[in-house]
Amino acid sequence: MNNNKAIVQDMIKEIQSDRQSISMMEVCGTHTMAIAKSGIKDLLPDNIKLISGPGCPVCVTAQGDIDAVIELVQQQDLILATFGDMMRVPGTRSSLQEARSQGADIRVVYSPMDAVEMARTNPSQEVVFLGIGFETTAPPVGASIEAARAMQVSNFSVLSLHKLVPPALEIIFSDPDIKVDALICPGHVSLVIGLDPYRELVNKYQKPCVITGFDDSDILQGILMILLQFRQQQYRAEIQYRRAVKEDGNPVAQSVLKRIFKEVDTRWRGIGLIPGSGLEIREEYIEFNARYKFNVPDIEDVPIKGCSCGEILTGKISPHDCPLFGSACNPLNPIGPCMVSHEGACAAYYRYTPLRGEIR
Amino acid sequence: MCLGVPGKLMSISENNAAVVDVNGNQVEISTALTPDAEIGQWVLVHAGFAMQVMDESEAEESLALMLELQKIRESLLYEQ
Numbered sequence A: 001m002n003n004n005k006a007i008v009q010d011m012i013k014e015i016q017s018d019r020q021s022i023s024m025m026e027v028c029g030t031h032t033m034a035i036a037k038s039g040i041k042d043l044l045p046d047n048i049k050l051i052s053g054p055g056c057p058v059c060v061t062a063q064g065d066i067d068a069v070i071e072l073v074q075q076q077d078l079i080l081a082t083f084g085d086m087m088r089v090p091g092t093r094s095s096l097q098e099a100r101s102q103g104a105d106i107r108v109v110y111s112p113m114d115a116v117e118m119a120r121t122n123p124s125q126e127v128v129f130l131g132i133g134f135e136t137t138a139p140p141v142g143a144s145i146e147a148a149r150a151m152q153v154s155n156f157s158v159l160s161l162h163k164l165v166p167p168a169l170e171i172i173f174s175d176p177d178i179k180v181d182a183l184i185c186p187g188h189v190s191l192v193i194g195l196d197p198y199r200e201l202v203n204k205y206q207k208p209c210v211i212t213g214f215d216d217s218d219i220l221q222g223i224l225m226i227l228l229q230f231r232q233q234q235y236r237a238e239i240q241y242r243r244a245v246k247e248d249g250n251p252v253a254q255s256v257l258k259r260i261f262k263e264v265d266t267r268w269r270g271i272g273l274i275p276g277s278g279l280e281i282r283e284e285y286i287e288f289n290a291r292y293k294f295n296v297p298d299i300e301d302v303p304i305k306g307c308s309c310g311e312i313l314t315g316k317i318s319p320h321d322c323p324l325f326g327s328a329c330n331p332l333n334p335i336g337p338c339m340v341s342h343e344g345a346c347a348a349y350y351r352y353t354p355l356r357g358e359i360r
Numbered sequence B: 001m002c003l004g005v006p007g008k009l010m011s012i013s014e015n016n017a018a019v020v021d022v023n024g025n026q027v028e029i030s031t032a033l034t035p036d037a038e039i040g041q042w043v044l045v046h047a048g049f050a051m052q053v054m055d056e057s058e059a060e061e062s063l064a065l066m067l068e069l070q071k072i073r074e075s076l077l078y079e080q
């Protein structure tokens, strides 16, 4: 996208002159981070509010699921391969990082294929990949399962805690306690799922959904596209981030999702059970399902005392409203996942707007 | 977590193993999810996979769309 200064200034002026009262949710944690970094919120007039949503995969992972992972690494002799974001997320008793310092073999990888390779080169060891993420991440994980089967790597498996974004958005739009007039939709989830899931949401709730990119100019343009829909009083699902997102998404990635996973009900932090919002590995690939291979326990959610991540993930409050924010809870001593994850709302606010008192 | 970075496809070999150039770094990825991607194209890379071929002309189109939006807004302002 052209970062032409004059155009950006024009867009800011245009947004500032708008008098409509509208609250928009940026669904995706990467947007939360980009918005906090850019200072865009400070430029918005008081009538336009941006609130953070549930699009941080680490943050929405249920407490019980995190505890189950920690129990898995403490009780079984295996290598756990995970994306780095998960390491410091607090479980009820410890984090993966603490479990590692107590001897568990936990390794940070960049790609699920690294875990397949790790399994191939350590044939006497079981390697479990911790599958956390949305529609962007689940296809690479599915493709890795297919690769492991093709290469006959039988000591590789996945604990799938993947989640689907549209069912959570349905909750956001339908909950009367959550006041969201429009969605700034996640750029990278959408490059897999395309425009159709948002069309359904718009048809049902008559609220704008605009798939937006991550540059400052992308975000400003996304906001303008939403404002325009309100002025025209015609609500649509649209793509601002056209250089990456195609209308029908990525059909190859969608078919990998369908082949490897089935939709199941799953728990989200702060929201609870959402029907059809989780991805479990199909029976056809059961030998790659760590949940069965190692009898991973089902653990109840015990909320973290004093942490309001749940309310933050559903846009009910802002990180600044949490009494622990910045004092008892900070990036060096995070109490909840929203402060741990790089794209968690608390971490983003702490880094870029640590002192602001008001909610915007 | 859903972070994606653009990279230019430098080579594709067997089993969809490919190399992309991301800001001057050569990164090994898989093109299993973008089987039509060709050497020289830009792809969006996430978790070691190319997730989508990026369309440079769309960037210009995006600009055109913005100018179009401006026109619509202006016409709406006149109506008011």
Ligand code: SF4
Pocket (backbone or CB within 6 Å): A306, A307, A308, A309, A312, A319, A322, A323, A324, A325, A326, A329, A330, A334, A335, A336, A337, A338, A339, A340, A346
């Ligand atoms: S500031 Fe810390 S304790 Fe408060 S909601 Fe965020 S992560 Fe939880």
